[in-house]
Amino acid sequence: MMPHRAYRRVSPEVRQAAVAQVLSLTGTLSSESEACRMVADQIGVHSNSVRNWVRAAEGPSLERMDATALRRKVALLQQQLAAAAEMNRTLAETLNETRRQT
Incomplete structure (x- = not known):
């Protein structure tokens, strides 16, 4: 024992x-x-x-996440990517407009 x-x-x-x-x-x-x-x-x-x-x-690591949690993570990352892309577009437009004015 x-x-x-x-x-x-x-x-x-x-x-x-x-x-x-x-x-x-x-x-x-x-x-x-x-x-x-x-x-x-x-x-x-x-x-x-x-x-x-x-x-x-x-x-939780990706290896330990279940399918539902992975889908939520992917959706969140897609939202963050879309927001970053929109911010980048806005900054590029502002920069181009500033260059045209000078």
């Missing part, structure tokens, strides 16, 4: 600090996994726990 594991409770503040530390270390270390291991060792939890906190902080 395997012994019962007692998992340590970690406050939300410590989790946030751990995520921030992983994100800052990821650029300087060889991988995110290495950063998770280092931070996990510092706070006394398993590296998978830290990795899960990082994933949760990042929000």
